[in-house]
Amino acid sequence: MGRGPRGAGRPPRRLLPLLLLLGLARGAAAAPGADDVCATCHEHATCKQRDGKKMCICKYGFVGNGRTQCNDKNECQFGATVVCGNHTSCHNTLGGFYCICLEGYRATNNNKTFIPNDGTFCTDVDECEVSGLCRQGGRCVNTHGSFECYCLDGYLPKSGPEPFHPTRDATSCTEIDCGAPPEVPDGYIIGNYTSRLGSQVRYTCKEGFLSDSEDTVSSCTALGTWESPKLNCQEISCGRPPEVQHAVLVGNPSSSLGSVAHYVCQEGFESPGGKITSVCTEKGTWRESTLMCTEIITEINDVSVFNNTCVRWQVNPGRINSRIVYVIHIKGQRLDPVASVHEETVNLTTASRTPEVCLDLYQGTNYTMSISTAPPTHSVPAVIGFQTAVKQTIGNISIFNETCLRWRSMKTADTEEMYLFHVQGQRWYQKEFVQEMTFNITTSSRAPEMCLDLRAGTNYSVGIQALSSGLPAVISLTTQITEPPLPEVDFFAVNGGPLPHLRLRKATEENGPISSYQVLVLPLALQSTFACDSEGPTSFFSNTSGADGYVTAELLARDVPDDTQISIGDRLYYGRYYNAPLKIGNDYCIILRVTSEWNQVRRSTCAVWAQVKDSSLMLQQMVGAGLGSVAVVIVLAFLSFSAM
Structure with missing residues (x-):
């Protein structure tokens, strides 16, 4: 059997990797959830579909790829002003942030925190809406994010700066008190005053001094000090008198x-x-x-005879104060059986408008008299005829024991004589006062004496005329002043309570002119030893004085209306004396002293006005202290003084 080609039945070696990849792809596609992208998103991300694809996107407040990372975004990194607005602080949180207003500001949504996505912003807080932030006497002024304190008018900052903040500064506002006004050399303060802010004292120069400045006022300033008086009193000097023509x-x-x-x-x-x-x-x-x-042009007229041997005449008004030489020619014929002639020429030099001359004439004689002037004046002679009589005269009048008269009678025998008296008394200081007496006495003494019932402090003219004589003798005398009448006061006895207003009634000027009234404060224990004419009690300026007694007020008589009200301790100036408050818990005696001064004589009488036991802070003193803390004529001052 034959073999097939090498490697038949197996895929080629180069296709194996490709087949492997395809197998893996199929296996992955076949696995459950393999195509779900959203399952892979980060916990701070959301899955969204865009353009047909699913994507992981980090949530608001985070940044990253949405799958493997989503980091917190710090919104505050650009600054609180950019993120939250003005006057804020920015606070980052996981995935977000929030804003807080700085101290002194509040959110417009009235919440403590906010996110400015709804238009909320921080606005200034008006801290001055809360009363009392700046304490007594302070005034609050709002600022951006805070406030400042200033002292009100009538107050000054103490123990710290101004403006001040009560949480960081020890500043306090105290009421302005300028204290005693400054003195002006050779000048003095007119009227009463206090030492409060804005109070004024008015100065004037003493008699005999003149200021070249008309600015006579000093004011208590917002600095707590008196303005420096511009009054400059210089002794008056008029230089050489002017010339007068002729x-x-x-x-x-x-x-x-x-x-x-x-x-x-x-x-x-x-x-x-x-x-x-x-x-x-x-x-x-x-x-x-x-x-x-x-x-000079001289006219002589109204020639008359008086006192039997004296002649008086008048000259025209143009002759006043000009010295004129008068030529007086007399020629007389005696009336007795043994006829005789008396002829004489007398010169008289005088500047009087009503010249008069007494001549050495014979008694019981008919006289013819002519009066003319010597050069450089010229006049028409005035001629008069008269007859001298036999008469008695009064001579050598003298005063003894102030109100008694003694004179010498010119009688030739020890026969009784009636003397007529006419007494007139007047007072320059009391125009309505007139004392007039007319009476007579009969005596055979050659040196008569008479004591008159006269009033003290009065100028008198006393005329004495013998009944057998046509010529009265006139003498002037002045009686000295005595102690003024005892002051008319309503006595008060106060035990631990407030002292009533004391009524000052004007004293009658029976024994001389009343010059001043003084109110004296003495320890009660010294009442029995105090002498009314004592100059011991002195002025008293502050209630810290250790003086045993002091004058708290003096008023000149010409400035005192009847039924004047005086409040002891009202912190005002009366004359040059400060009416200081009584010390709490002490026993005092309040005395009114009336003083008369005339012809360099000083007389005083005193009356106990009030007895104060266990003295308390009186109502008027509390008012004075309250007002005094605001502004302690015055013046008094004046016043101030210049002038509390």
Whole structure:
């Protein structure tokens, strides 16, 4: 039998790999799920069909091929501002992220966290809507993401910076108190004042001083200090007095305030309106006189005889203050049986508008008198006739024991004489006061005496006329002041309670002019030893003073209306004294002192106004303390003072 070809019945060697691959492909196709791509997707991927094919795609928030890897995507890597918006912080999570607003901001959806896919963003929080953040006296100002504190008007920052934040700074706002206003050399404060913000004290120069500045006010500023007063008081000096035409300056007058320069007209001139003077004024200049010297023309008229041997006449107004030489010629014929003639010429030089002269004439004589002027003046002689009488006179009047008079009678025999008295009293400080008395006494003494019932502090004119005489004698006297009447007060006794308002009634000026009222505060234990005329009690500025007693208020009498109300401890200035509060728990005596001053004499009387035991903080002091903490005429100050 023959053999077939070599290798017959087996496939060729080169087809074996191909057949092997086809077999594997068929086996794979025949295995269950072999064509399901979605089964191979990563756990953070989803299977989607695109263009007829199934694909594995990583979920939102992951990146990778979808089958073997899907890694978390960090959305915050581009920055919180880009991802979440302004004022945020970004926080990455597995497959996502969320946003949080920074401190001081809040999300517009009112949630703590958000994702800005719905338009949510962070807006500023107004912390100032919460009251009291900046504490007492502070003012809150909102800022982006936070807030700042400033002190209100009337307050100053203390112990820290401004602006401040209450959680990090120790700053506190304290009320402004400017304290005592500054002093001005040779000046003083007018009226009352406090030391609160905006308070003002007004200054003026002392008498005899002048300021070149019209700015007389100092204010309590927001810095807690008083403005520096611009008042510059300089002693007034008017320099040399001005010249007056046809007049000569008399003496060498001072150039200080109130000095008066006197002038006299030159020979042949007169000042019809009166004396020519110029006064140094408070403006530092001489006040020019409105009068001038004019050429003399003399008119003599209204010639009259008085006191039997004296003659008085008047000259025209143009002769005032001009010295004139008068020539008086007299010729008399005696009335007694032994006839005799008295003839005489007398010269009189005077500048008076109503000249008068007493002549040595005979009693019981008929006289003819002519009066004319000597050159350089000219006049028409005035002629008068009169008769002298036999009369008694009063001489050598003297004052003793202040209100008593003694005089000498010119009688030739020890016979009784009636004397008529006319007493008139006036007071410059009390225009409505008039005291007038008319009475008579009869005595045969050659040296009579009389004591008058006169009032204190009064100027008197006393006329004494003998009944047998036509000529009264006039003398002036002044009585000294005595202690003023006891002050009229409503006494209060207070034990631990508030002190009522004290009523100040004006004292009557019976014994002299009332110059001032003072309110004094003394420890109660010193009441029995206090002397009314004592100058011991001093001023009191703060309630920390250790003074045993002090003046708490002084009011000039001319500034006091009747029924004035005074509150002890109201922290105001009365005159130059500070009305300080009473110390709590102490016993005090409140005294009202009335002072009279006249002719360099000072007299005082005192009345106990109130006794305060176990003193408490009075209502008006509480109000004063409350207001004082805001702004401690014033002034007083003034005031301030300049001026609480």
